[in-house]
Amino acid sequence: MQTFHRVARALGWFSVGLGLTELLAGKNLDRYLGTGGHEGTLRLFGLREIAAGAIILAQKEPSAASVWSRVGGDVMDLIFLGKALEEQRNGTKQERLGVATATVAAVTALDVFCAWKLGHGSKPDEQAEEDATSVETSVTISGTPEELYQLWRNPQTLPQVMGHFATVTAEANDRAHWIVNGPAKTSVQWDSQIVQEEPGQSMRWYSLQGAKIPNGGSIRFAPATGGRGTVATLEIDFHPPGGSFGKGAVKILGIVPQLLAVKALRRFKSLAEAGEIPTLQDNVSARTGATANTY
Amino acid sequence: MRALCWNGTNDLRVETVPDPTIVNPRDVILKVTMSTTCGSDLHLIDGYIPTMRAGDIMGHEFMGEIVEVGPAVKKVKKGQRVVVPSFICCGHCFYCQNDLWSLCDNTNPNHEMQEPLFGYPTAGIYGYTHAFGGYAGSHAQYIRVPHADVDCFPVPDGVTDEQAVFISDAGPTGFMGADLCSIKPGDTVAVWGAGGVGLMAMQGAYLMGAERVIAIDRLPERLKMAKEHAKAEILDYTKVDVLEALKEMTGGRGPDCCIEAVGMEAHGPGLEYAYDRVKQALFLESDRGEALRQAILCCRKGGIVSVLGVFGLMDKFPMGVIMNKGLTLRSAQQHGQKYVPRLLDHVVKGELDPSYLVTQRFSLEEGPRGYEMFKNKEEGCVRVVFTP
Numbered sequence: 001m002q003t004f005h006r007v008a009r010a011l012g013w014f015s016v017g018l019g020l021t022e023l024l025a026g027k028n029l030d031r032y033l034g035t036g037g038h039e040g041t042l043r044l045f046g047l048r049e050i051a052a053g054a055i056i057l058a059q060k061e062p063s064a065a066s067v068w069s070r071v072g073g074d075v076m077d078l079i080f081l082g083k084a085l086e087e088q089r090n091g092t093k094q095e096r097l098g099v100a101t102a103t104v105a106a107v108t109a110l111d112v113f114c115a116w117k118l119g120h121g122s123k124p125d126e127q128a129e130e131d132a133t134s135v136e137t138s139v140t141i142s143g144t145p146e147e148l149y150q151l152w153r154n155p156q157t158l159p160q161v162m163g164h165f166a167t168v169t170a171e172a173n174d175r176a177h178w179i180v181n182g183p184a185k186t187s188v189q190w191d192s193q194i195v196q197e198e199p200g201q202s203m204r205w206y207s208l209q210g211a212k213i214p215n216g217g218s219i220r221f222a223p224a225t226g227g228r229g230t231v232a233t234l235e236i237d238f239h240p241p242g243g244s245f246g247k248g249a250v251k252i253l254g255i256v257p258q259l260l261a262v263k264a265l266r267r268f269k270s271l272a273e274a275g276e277i278p279t280l281q282d283n284v285s286a287r288t289g290a291t292a293n294t295y
Numbered sequence: 296m297r298a299l300c301w302n303g304t305n306d307l308r309v310e311t312v313p314d315p316t317i318v319n320p321r322d323v324i325l326k327v328t329m330s331t332t333c334g335s336d337l338h339l340i341d342g343y344i345p346t347m348r349a350g351d352i353m354g355h356e357f358m359g360e361i362v363e364v365g366p367a368v369k370k371v372k373k374g375q376r377v378v379v380p381s382f383i384c385c386g387h388c389f390y391c392q393n394d395l396w397s398l399c400d401n402t403n404p405n406h407e408m409q410e411p412l413f414g415y416p417t418a419g420i421y422g423y424t425h426a427f428g429g430y431a432g433s434h435a436q437y438i439r440v441p442h443a444d445v446d447c448f449p450v451p452d453g454v455t456d457e458q459a460v461f462i463s464d465a466g467p468t469g470f471m472g473a474d475l476c477s478i479k480p481g482d483t484v485a486v487w488g489a490g491g492v493g494l495m496a497m498q499g500a501y502l503m504g505a506e507r508v509i510a511i512d513r514l515p516e517r518l519k520m521a522k523e524h525a526k527a528e529i530l531d532y533t534k535v536d537v538l539e540a541l542k543e544m545t546g547g548r549g550p551d552c553c554i555e556a557v558g559m560e561a562h563g564p565g566l567e568y569a570y571d572r573v574k575q576a577l578f579l580e581s582d583r584g585e586a587l588r589q590a591i592l593c594c595r596k597g598g599i600v601s602v603l604g605v606f607g608l609m610d611k612f613p614m615g616v617i618m619n620k621g622l623t624l625r626s627a628q629q630h631g632q633k634y635v636p637r638l639l640d641h642v643v644k645g646e647l648d649p650s651y652l653v654t655q656r657f658s659l660e661e662g663p664r665g666y667e668m669f670k671n672k673e674e675g676c677v678r679v680v681f682t683p
């Protein structure tokens with residue numbers, strides 16, 4: 001990745017240089033290329049180039065998006081030059097325009113390649129999110145805090161709400177057994193127990209002794225403003241032992257706490273409001289294993 | 296069962312796939328009796344909308360007969376002939392309760408694919424990418440319909456399949472487009488695009504009180520339909536300067552309301568089109584927004600622009616024109632469940648007959664050919680219906 005960050009910075013400086021030329025020497029450039037009284041357009045292009053360059057250079061690790069924005073500029077240049085070339089009848093100027101067009105085309109190719117390469121590495125903020133082991137997220141749900149609390153407390157609820165990531169079985173009134181299956185037959189199990197409860201408002205649970213990845217969570221219900229139902233807030237913590245080893249285990253199991261929590265809460269909302277959780281079970285469109293197309 | 300499946304850009308195939316099953320208690324299974332092509336499908340086929348997967352079943356505008364019902368279905372029954380709007384809606388969330396059906400909170404199992412792009416996820420939709428739910432589409436012999444009591448509308452006797460099928464999507468979308476214009480008596484409404492959606496918007500505009508409706512397109516057979524079926528005045532944008540023509544027709548004021556029913560693959564004669572085309576081909580932007588920009592330009596000061604066309608993250612968007620002219624921009628994916636009862640009523644009363652949109656009738660096996668014709672607008676094609 002390093003290399004492409006360096007290429008991106010070079011492209012950034014190129015943008016600034018080209019931009020300054022277009023901005024400050026727009027008139028001469030127009031005459032030199034014979035683009036026919038378009039120094040205004042060239043100056044605008046110059047401003048755009050400088051902005052594109054500045055955005056790339058302002059980033060410690062230039063993003064793919066910032067380089068793609070250069071590509072956008074290249075395309076405008078190409079269209080502009082292409083039109084000028086079509087209209088130019090003077091041989092020397094035609095040649096100069098040809099050289100300018102070829103140069104821009106070459107730089108465009110480099111831009112596209114660099115942006116593409118940058119776009120296919122992992123982004124720093126995604127990385128941070130994956131490592132986080134404690135998350136809190138909220139959603140607004142129709143109904144009163146009491147009703148929603150009752151539903152959450154129903155022994156049939158947790159197995160459904162957590163169904164996207166764990167097989168949960170309600171055991172005693174305040175206990176549950178969790179099994180998380182990872183890839184290649186890895187699996188982790190634990191028991192959890194409600195450790196604190198304020199009926200109608202909130203509860204907190206924690207895994208019992210012996211859990212390989214100790215974890216806990218809480219749910220709170222509070223009235224939403226404007227009579228818009230209830231704000232439900234779910235908190236989930238994983239406390240993997242042994243620092244990076246435990247974090248690795250969380251990762252191998254495919255547990256992304258942020259996603260897990262948001263999804264669990266949305267599933268709870270659907271169960272509460274619509275009586276069921278949306279699912280594609282046995283009915284996914286598409287062939288098994290087919291991946292999604294992207295832009 | 297047999298189904299028409301997407302296999303990549305411009306690669307549709309009819310395949311044998313597993314039958315759908317009832318999973319949730321409010322599901323029903325429909326035997327599809329008629330399913331039709333929509334302009335939105337073209338954006339998928341052309342590869343402009345991400346998160347399609349090979350083997351995806353296409354189609355979201357359809358009707359059928361209920362052949363199996365889940366245990367919690369109370370209102371609709373086995374054997375009933377029903378039409379189903381394209382968006383899957385729960386009927387209970389804040390959005391459904393406020394008639395903003397396509398924004399339902401509880402029907403998109405893949406919300407996490409949408410949230411980074413939209414901030415908040417929309418409802419699920421049949422046959423329309425995995426970001427929009429990953430539900431199987433309707434160009435198949437059978438389809439699973441969740442929340443059947445909310446989403447299945449029995450078709451009255453006397454309303455034919457050809458009339459009812461468009462009350463799934465083109466009809467409600469067009470009517471919503473007119474509704475978003477808050478039409479006042481005396482208003483002139485201009486509609487860009489005379490496809491199924493645009494034509495329904497024209498008829499909706501009249502039924503909501505517009506005094507004049509002007510249709511803008513380039514395809515003669517569609518303009519003819521606009522004139523004959525929707526009583527619209529017509530403009531061919533390749534032959535006239537649309538801004539000048541509209542000014543002339545409206546005494547220099549411009550249309551009070553402009554409805555855009557073209558979308559991200561607008562076609563156009565000028566340099567602007569070339570620019571969009573190049574950028575779209577390089578996937579630098581998802582949209583060719585020529586019709587939308589023109590609608591914004593042509594709308595009278597303080598008027599309303601209602602956007603029905605599907606777009607991605609468009610650039611070169613003329614915010615300054617909207618701002619300085621004080622325009623109101625309104626848009627949505629269709630809130631079908633709001634409009635279906637009204638549309639069925641119009642049909643029963645003989646005030647609306649969308650069946651003229653059917654220009655070709657094919658079996659499902661001829662699906663790829665049907666889309667080819669629809670895409671290239673061959674032989675006057677407006678909508679192909681499949682009878683599986």
Ligand SMILES: NC(=O)c1ccc[n+]([C@@H]2O[C@H](COP(=O)([O-])OP(=O)(O)OC[C@H]3O[C@@H](n4cnc5c(N)ncnc54)[C@H](O)[C@@H]3O)[C@@H](O)[C@H]2O)c1
Nearest residue numbers: 334335468488490491492556557558561562604605628629
């Ligand atoms: N909002 C919704 O819920 C919803 C529902 C259905 C369809 N849509 C969208 O509505 C749009 C139209 O759908 P359709 O099924 O009628 O499609 P269609 O392809 O049948 O019709 C599009 C029409 O636009 C015309 N056109 C192209 N460029 C134009 C331009 N520059 N000016 C004027 N007309 C132009 C074409 O000639 C064609 O007649 C699509 O973008 C579709 O995705 C939205």
Ligand SMILES: [Zn+2]
Nearest residue numbers: 333334335464
């Ligand atoms: Zn559609």
Ligand SMILES: [Zn+2]
Nearest residue numbers: 385388391399
């Ligand atoms: Zn809903």
